[in-house]
Amino acid sequence: MRSLLVVDHRAAAAAVPQSNQLSKKETPKYILENYGYHIIRASDEMSAELQMSGADAVVIHLPLDEVKGVGTRLLKRKAAPMLWWCSASAASMSAAFCEDDVPVDGILTPSMSEQELHWALHFAAKQCFERQQWLNEKKQLEGRLEERKWIDMAKGILCKIKNISEAEAYEVLRKQAMNERKRMVDVATSIVKVYQLLQEQK
Numbered sequence: 722m723r724s725l726l727v728v729d730h731r732a733a734a735a736a737v738p739q740s741n742q743l744s745k746k747e748t749p750k751y752i753l754e755n756y757g758y759h760i761i762r763a764s765d766e767m768s769a770e771l772q773m774s775g776a777d778a779v780v781i782h783l784p785l786d787e788v789k790g791v792g793t794r795l796l797k798r799k800a801a802p803m804l805w806w807c808s809a810s811a812a813s814m815s816a817a818f819c820e821d822d823v824p825v826d827g828i829l830t831p832s833m834s835e836q837e838l839h840w841a842l843h844f845a846a847k848q849c850f851e852r853q854q855w856l857n858e859k860k861q862l863e864g865r866l867e868e869r870k871w872i873d874m875a876k877g878i879l880c881k882i883k884n885i886s887e888a889e890a891y892e893v894l895r896k897q898a899m900n901e902r903k904r905m906v907d908v909a910t911s912i913v914k915v916y917q918l919l920q921e922q923k
Contacts, residue, residue: 724759726776756835773798782806784814792824802845868906875909
């Protein structure tokens with residue numbers, strides 16, 4: 722992981738009192754480049770989205786209330802580790818948002834050594850991978866539940882129309898799917914939609 726997209730709004734920095742503003746040597750760009758990382762800098766969401774494809778991970782240096790929106794949009798472009806750069810100024814503007822559900826895989830601070838930063842990035846990549854696996858499993862389960870819903874509705878219709886048991890209705894669906902060389906859920910969906918259409922026309 723060598724190429725990092727740093728999202729750092731200058732407008733946000735301007736709103737911070739002069740005493741809390743970062744010196745050049747405390748900025749994520751300066752520190753990460755000194756540690757040998759290739760930095761792609763984005764000062765707004767649009768440029769961040771356009772440059773997302775070239776980054777191995779994203780470092781967001783914004784208050785947490787902005788991190789949620791930016792992170793969510795960027796993750797729609799590409800699944801990549803998201804890290805929050807927790808400088809004193811970003812932390813002071815984020816106190817009210819610490820309980821929010823923010824899509825962050827790790828936290829980096831200006832005081833981290835090169836080795837600490839490397840391990841934080843490594844664990845963030847692992848966290849991102851696990852999050853993606855969980856989201857994929859969730860999507861598959863939701864898909865199966867949706868299929869089950871259509872099959873159950875079709876079974877109910879067949880039981881009512883043909884005056885048969887649920888087991889027999891399931892067998893009718895299975896045989897019809899085999900005969901038509903379709904998935905059982907597709908046959909079930911067709912039955913339900915035709916039945917609903919006929920009910921509407923009564």
